[in-house]
Amino acid sequence: MRKEIRFTLNEKAVTLEVEGDRRLLWVLRTDLGLTGAKYGCGEGRCGACTVLVDDAAVRSCTYSIARAAGRHVTTIEGLATDGELHPVQSAFVAEGAVQCGFCTPGLILSAVSLLRRRPHPTEEEVRQGLDQNLCRCGAHLRIVRAVQAAGEEMARHAEGGTGR
Ligand code: FES
Ligand code: FES
Numbered sequence: 001m002r003k004e005i006r007f008t009l010n011e012k013a014v015t016l017e018v019e020g021d022r023r024l025l026w027v028l029r030t031d032l033g034l035t036g037a038k039y040g041c042g043e044g045r046c047g048a049c050t051v052l053v054d055d056a057a058v059r060s061c062t063y064s065i066a067r068a069a070g071r072h073v074t075t076i077e078g079l080a081t082d083g084e085l086h087p088v089q090s091a092f093v094a095e096g097a098v099q100c101g102f103c104t105p106g107l108i109l110s111a112v113s114l115l116r117r118r119p120h121p122t123e124e125e126v127r128q129g130l131d132q133n134l135c136r137c138g139a140h141l142r143i144v145r146a147v148q149a150a151g152e153e154m155a156r157h158a159e160g161g162t163g164r
Contacts, residue, residue, distance in 0.1 A: 001019065001020060002017055002018060002019055002020075003017070003018070003019075003020045003066065004016070004017055005017075005018055005020070005065055005066060005068065005069050006069060006070065007068045007069055007070060007071050007072070007073055008071070008072045008073065009032070009034075009073045009074075009075070009078070010073070010074060010075060010077060010078025011072075011078060014032075016031065016065070018031070018065055019065075020064065020065065020066035021064050021065075021066065022064065022065050023060065023061055023062065023063060023064060023065065024051065024058075024060040024061075024063045024064070024065050024067075024068055024073070025037055025039060025042075025049045025060035025061040025063075027065050028051070028060060028075060034075050034077050036075050036076035036077045036105045037049045037050070037051050037060050037075055037076065037105060037106070038102055038103075038105060038106065039061065040061075040102070040103075040134075041061070042061045043061070043062070044059045044061060044062040045134075046103075046133075046134045047059060047103070047106045047107070047110065047132045047133030047134055048102060048103055048105075048106045048133075048134075049061040049106060050105070050106030050107075050109045050110050050132075050133060051073055051074060051075050051076075051109055052072075052073065052074040052075075052109050052112065052113060053067075053068060053071050053072070053073055054071055054072050055113055055116050055117075056113060057109055057110040057112075057113040057114075057132075059132075074109070075105075075109075076105035076108060076109060079108065079109070079112070086108075086112065087150045087153040087154050087157065088108050088111045088112050088115070088146070088147065088150040088154075089108055090150070090153070091146040091147070091149045091150035091153065092104065092107075092108060092143070092146045092150075094146070094149070095142045095143075095145045095146035095149060096142055097139050097142040097143045097145070097146040098139070099135075099137035099138075099139050100136075100137050102136075103133060103134060103135045103136070103137075106133050107130060107133045107135065107143060110129065110130050110132070110133050111126075111129075111130065111143075111146075111147045111150065113129075114126070114129035114130065114147070115147065115150060115151050115154055118151075119151050119154065119155050119158075120148075120151050120152070120155065121147065121148065121151060123144050123148070126143075126144045126147045126148060127140075127144060129147075130143065130147070
């Protein structure tokens with residue numbers, strides 16, 4: 001059944017008339033033209049479609065749009081602010097943690113969620129926190145380094161009052 005859904009997407013209010021059981025990934029990619037969240041397995045197993053709903057990393061391929069009502073959804077397109085990359089994005093670039101890039105948007109959003117809960121994760125905590133995001137290129141070590149470096153950078157921003 002179609003319903004009106006209101007939510008915040010990348011800091012902008014959105015109102016859609018949509019089937020309530022339609023999955024968030026297809027609303028983002030097909031209805032709204034935001035293709036940063038990737039379609040990998042479509043079954044909640046690879047993490048390529050990960051976005052933030054409030055502070056939680058969710059797999060948008062299995063997340064119904066009705067559940068997003070009243071919430072803040074952040075996709076990779078909304079992570080940079082004022083043309084400045086988010087510290088996790090910058091760290092992925094600096095550490096060379098991107099190969100083909102297919103997993104990267106989902107990994108970055110999972111990392112942001114992890115660092116909001118756990119600002120200084122150990123290597124093991126990073127691996128556990130990102131274990132639902134598969135990288136077929138095997139960039140794991142660089143990804144771990146990038147997330148830890150981003151955590152340090154975000155902590156510095158927070159101390160300076162500019163944390164994100
Ligand atoms: Fe959503 Fe694989 S596309 S988990
Ligand atoms: Fe290619 Fe991860 S960089 S899948």
